[in-house]
Amino acid sequence: xxxxxxDGWAEEVEGACLPVIVDFWAERCATCRMMSMILTNLExxxxxxxxxxRLNVDEAPQLASKHGIKGIPTVxxxxxxVETHRLIGVQPYQKMSQLLSTFFSEDAVRKSMSEESSxxxxxTQRN
Amino acid sequence: xxxxxxxxxxxxxxxxxxxFQDQMKLRGRISTLWRTRGxxxxxxxxxxxxxxxxxxxPAEVENKKLTRTLREKIGLITSKSCGCTYCVxxxxxxLGQFGLSEEEVKKTIDYQNSDIPDWEKKVLKFVEEAxxxxxxxxxxxxxxxxxxxxxxxxxxxIAEVIAMFVGIARLVAILDIEPDEWLENPEYWLGPExxxxxxxxxxxxxxxx
Numbered sequence: 236x237x238x239x240x241x242d243g244w245a246e247e248v249e250g251a252c253l254p255v256i257v258d259f260w261a262e263r264c265a266t267c268r269m270m271s272m273i274l275t276n277l278e279x280x281x282x283x284x285x286x287x288x289r290l291n292v293d294e295a296p297q298l299a300s301k302h303g304i305k306g307i308p309t310v311x312x313x314x315x316x317v318e319t320h321r322l323i324g325v326q327p328y329q330k331m332s333q334l335l336s337t338f339f340s341e342d343a344v345r346k347s348m349s350e351e352s353s354x355x356x357x358x359t360q361r362n
Numbered sequence: 363x364x365x366x367x368x369x370x371x372x373x374x375x376x377x378x379x380x381x382f383q384d385q386m387k388l389r390g391r392i393s394t395l396w397r398t399r400g401x402x403x404x405x406x407x408x409x410x411x412x413x414x415x416x417x418x419x420p421a422e423v424e425n426k427k428l429t430r431t432l433r434e435k436i437g438l439i440t441s442k443s444c445g446c447t448y449c450v451x452x453x454x455x456x457l458g459q460f461g462l463s464e465e466e467v468k469k470t471i472d473y474q475n476s477d478i479p480d481w482e483k484k485v486l487k488f489v490e491e492a493x494x495x496x497x498x499x500x501x502x503x504x505x506x507x508x509x510x511x512x513x514x515x516x517x518x519x520i521a522e523v524i525a526m527f528v529g530i531a532r533l534v535a536i537l538d539i540e541p542d543e544w545l546e547n548p549e550y551w552l553g554p555e556x557x558x559x560x561x562x563x564x565x566x567x568x569x570x571x
Binding site: 263264266269272273276277279280305306323324325327328329332 | 442445447450468471472474475549550551552553557558562
């Protein structure tokens with residue numbers, strides 16, 4: 236898990252080739268310690284498909300505020316610099332794993348719907 | 363994992379035994395917190411009686427402004443303010459038992475940004491301040507909460523509930539007690555056991571005296 240700060244954010248998160256899982260945390264937060272354990276373990280399985288980074292909200296309050304962090308831990312997944320998922324509070328490994336394992340198929344569906352929508356196809360009529 | 367082992371509920375004696383029996387009767391389970399607190403013997407029995415009286419367990423007190431559910435919400439915000447994962451998990455679960463949906467519990471946790479009643483927001487904001495910076499509470503703030511319809515008795519009870527859960531949050535941190543769910547189903551929370559680093563294997567143990 237890579238520690239990022241305001242200086243490294245653009246390069247590590249916005250400019251990343253892989254989707255980025257950002258753990259917004261703080262030293263003072265016991266719950267964050269648990270979330271960090273879970274993400275560390277998930278990185279072993281998904282580290283080749285996602286980039287795992289963490290941001291200390293006490294050290295980068297403006298960045299946390301910019302991303303609307305109201306409580307920690309909060310985990311946000313970014314793809315091409317755009318937020319795709321936001322999870323607030325401790326998330327169990329199994330729930331996270333399920334999300335990550337279906338991330339790319341969900342993404343493909345989202346992309347296809349977006350393309351169809353831009354072509355004027357009524358996606359609400361699909362089975 | 364607690365820094366002292368859990369008391370084996372079947373072998374517990376004296377005050378701890380009576381507390382465990384009472385909890386089984388009331389809740390059908392004994393939490394890891396109380397299985398650890400059981401070491402305090404007869405003192406834990408007094409703590410349990412105090413807890414039950416303050417939280418009005420098992421009776422509901424809907425005739426009062428300070429209902430059983432509101433007491434639990436106060437516990438939830440106190441615990442959140444103190445960063446006590448164990449306690450947040452516990453109070454969320456209790457609120458679920460009182461009929462709140464997962465969404466309603468989330469709204470309580472994020473009360474400042476949710477559409478819960480304004481008076482409840484004021485109470486929970488007061489609770490957060492009381493749990494973290496009690497010396498900053500002004501007479502005016504205290505009066506404002508009382509003016510929402512709480513009696514003097516209830517104002518003291520609110521303070522007692524906050525103080526009790528601040529204390530429990532400290533207790534959980536000192537003894538390093540993990541949420542019950544972690545010990546009941548560690549692979550759900552932490553992933554497959556074969557992927558755990560060595561130090562996590564403590565989560566798999568069923569600690570007994």
